[in-house]
Amino acid sequence: MSLIITTMEQGLIYGILALGVYITYKILDFPDLTVDGSFPLGGAVGAALITKGMSPFLALLLAFLAGALAGMLTGLIHVKGKVRDLLAGIIMMTALWTVNLRIAGTSNVPLFSQKTIFKNDLIDRMFPGTLRNYATLALIFVIAVGAKLLLDLYLGTKSGFLLRAAGDNDKLVTSLAKDAGNVKIIGLAIANGLVALAGCVFCQEERVFEISMGTGAMVIGLASVIIGTSLFRKLSFLKTTTTVFFGAVIYKLCVGIAIKNFEPRDMKLITAVLFLVILLISTERKRKVKGNA
Amino acid sequence: MMRRMSKKVGKLTGSLAAVLAIAAITGCGSKQEAKNEQGEQIYRIGISQFAEHASLDNCREGFLEGLKEEGLEEGKNLKIEVKNAAADMGTASQIADRFVADQMDLICAIATPSAQTAFNAAMDTEIPVIYTAVTDPETAELAGKDKKPAGEVTGTSDRLPIKDQLEMIRQILPEAKKIGILYTTSEVNSLSAIRVYENYAEDYGFEIVTAGVSNTSEIAMAAEALVGKVDCLTNLTDNTVVNSLPTILERAKEAEIPVFGSEIEQVKLGCLAAEGLDYVELGKQTGKMAAKILTGEAKASELEYEEISGGNLYLNTAVAEQLGISFGEELLENAEICE
Numbered sequence: 332m333s334l335i336i337t338t339m340e341q342g343l344i345y346g347i348l349a350l351g352v353y354i355t356y357k358i359l360d361f362p363d364l365t366v367d368g369s370f371p372l373g374g375a376v377g378a379a380l381i382t383k384g385m386s387p388f389l390a391l392l393l394a395f396l397a398g399a400l401a402g403m404l405t406g407l408i409h410v411k412g413k414v415r416d417l418l419a420g421i422i423m424m425t426a427l428w429t430v431n432l433r434i435a436g437t438s439n440v441p442l443f444s445q446k447t448i449f450k451n452d453l454i455d456r457m458f459p460g461t462l463r464n465y466a467t468l469a470l471i472f473v474i475a476v477g478a479k480l481l482l483d484l485y486l487g488t489k490s491g492f493l494l495r496a497a498g499d500n501d502k503l504v505t506s507l508a509k510d511a512g513n514v515k516i517i518g519l520a521i522a523n524g525l526v527a528l529a530g531c532v533f534c535q536e537e538r539v540f541e542i543s544m545g546t547g548a549m550v551i552g553l554a555s556v557i558i559g560t561s562l563f564r565k566l567s568f569l570k571t572t573t574t575v576f577f578g579a580v581i582y583k584l585c586v587g588i589a590i591k592n593f594e595p596r597d598m599k600l601i602t603a604v605l606f607l608v609i610l611l612i613s614t615e616r617k618r619k620v621k622g623n624a
Numbered sequence: 625m626m627r628r629m630s631k632k633v634g635k636l637t638g639s640l641a642a643v644l645a646i647a648a649i650t651g652c653g654s655k656q657e658a659k660n661e662q663g664e665q666i667y668r669i670g671i672s673q674f675a676e677h678a679s680l681d682n683c684r685e686g687f688l689e690g691l692k693e694e695g696l697e698e699g700k701n702l703k704i705e706v707k708n709a710a711a712d713m714g715t716a717s718q719i720a721d722r723f724v725a726d727q728m729d730l731i732c733a734i735a736t737p738s739a740q741t742a743f744n745a746a747m748d749t750e751i752p753v754i755y756t757a758v759t760d761p762e763t764a765e766l767a768g769k770d771k772k773p774a775g776e777v778t779g780t781s782d783r784l785p786i787k788d789q790l791e792m793i794r795q796i797l798p799e800a801k802k803i804g805i806l807y808t809t810s811e812v813n814s815l816s817a818i819r820v821y822e823n824y825a826e827d828y829g830f831e832i833v834t835a836g837v838s839n840t841s842e843i844a845m846a847a848e849a850l851v852g853k854v855d856c857l858t859n860l861t862d863n864t865v866v867n868s869l870p871t872i873l874e875r876a877k878e879a880e881i882p883v884f885g886s887e888i889e890q891v892k893l894g895c896l897a898a899e900g901l902d903y904v905e906l907g908k909q910t911g912k913m914a915a916k917i918l919t920g921e922a923k924a925s926e927l928e929y930e931e932i933s934g935g936n937l938y939l940n941t942a943v944a945e946q947l948g949i950s951f952g953e954e955l956l957e958n959a960e961i962c963e
Contacts, residue, residue, distance in 0.1 A: 443740075444774075
């Protein structure tokens, strides 16, 4: 039972990251590698602020803002500097390595003796006795659902509509007398804000910040988005922002199964194969649709 | 037709995922109080190793040897499960979670990130965690200032005998002034070791020159730049650097300066000498502590973490010959010689 709980916990945390990747990869069609840097950025900001005695909840908010700033810079490099999307992300990711080390002070910051969002008097009072085992999951669930609903709300506004248009057809955005570049920058900022938020939650749940925690974050996010959107495509009553969470939980479940039955060193290959199979299925369909037209 | 087929495939993957999910759910069993044929209790230990690495592998082997010396042997009264996180934090944490879900009798964590994730996962349970190859348990918040454990967690530290190392370098190279150290900026252990080096360097008349890298690809250039500025290099237990040791040795050889190691494996590879750790011994020491905890002789929270008792001197005579360096009688007498 406890294994299911921890898998759900991790899946939902990475689901928040996947929400961010969904904005860049699916909506903006922007392969954003900033994610590998903004995920630990959230952790670094969280760890640094919490060890200085700041409220862990406030740290979440500031982590979001820090991530948004990083995303905005990637956007500025791409839009104003006319650097290719992939390279803009790589530049930011590389720079963030140093930034993260500077913010956190060292490469490994333990939070065992600190109060986190998961370990404080309020949580202890709200979840007495055996309920305590579910407290972490419940809290992550609330944060994840909160992030999802806020994003849904935003995508429903005029600015959100422009964001969705920018990926499909930026001429439409221009024809509405709006700057498509600015829309992209806003999208990247929100996406990386979400990614950093996930990083901050992850680091509080693990009670340690580790500089290497961002390695491969982009791939996990992408895998979650693709698994989620491909597997649950038929269930049209589910919003895409919901399915990416399912994708993340399934991804983490696969890792859990791989740990149980395979050597973890085989994990990357298993992920790659799973990834490929799902991609092949979804492109098969696209090709067919085109053939019919 | 094609569309229908892909629909089928889609359904298939869907049901596959469901089957996998069920397999995962039913897979996690409850605690088994297993007994062997003689009716003795079988202890279950989960080993969570952070990365594939010669020193860490030695730790693990030593750990099993240490347990064996205390009468706990795999296949007889011990069941071991080894998992490797391939240097990924998320995986390390999932490994720890699984060991806790499986209600292991003890979790052995090798290297700092694994130790921290295991401690975090087992914090609210009765499962003791024993760690090894953690350089600074105090900074990692696994122990307090007085070596007292932070909970049901204790183990061994692989803090380097840095003063001994400096003294040895002085003995071998009486004229040397500058020591170069390569390190990875992301490794907290390396940074704390460098701080200790810098503290003591002056006592032995040395100056420390460091070069930091962020990954393997930068090692060759950093080594190239560093060898021109110093009289010798000395290694920490920095994972990235140790993994690229052959590259570094090559550059040092071209510049005709010696490289000092931090453990026996490095001397075997071509370092001149090391006042260093024997990770198998460190593992053994850890295994003996684990045996005490398993048999109920002591609780993890009552055992202070230990450092290795006494460093060992390793010398490589073949490398010395190449460099035209001769070791004094006194050194040779106390050393283990690699050729």
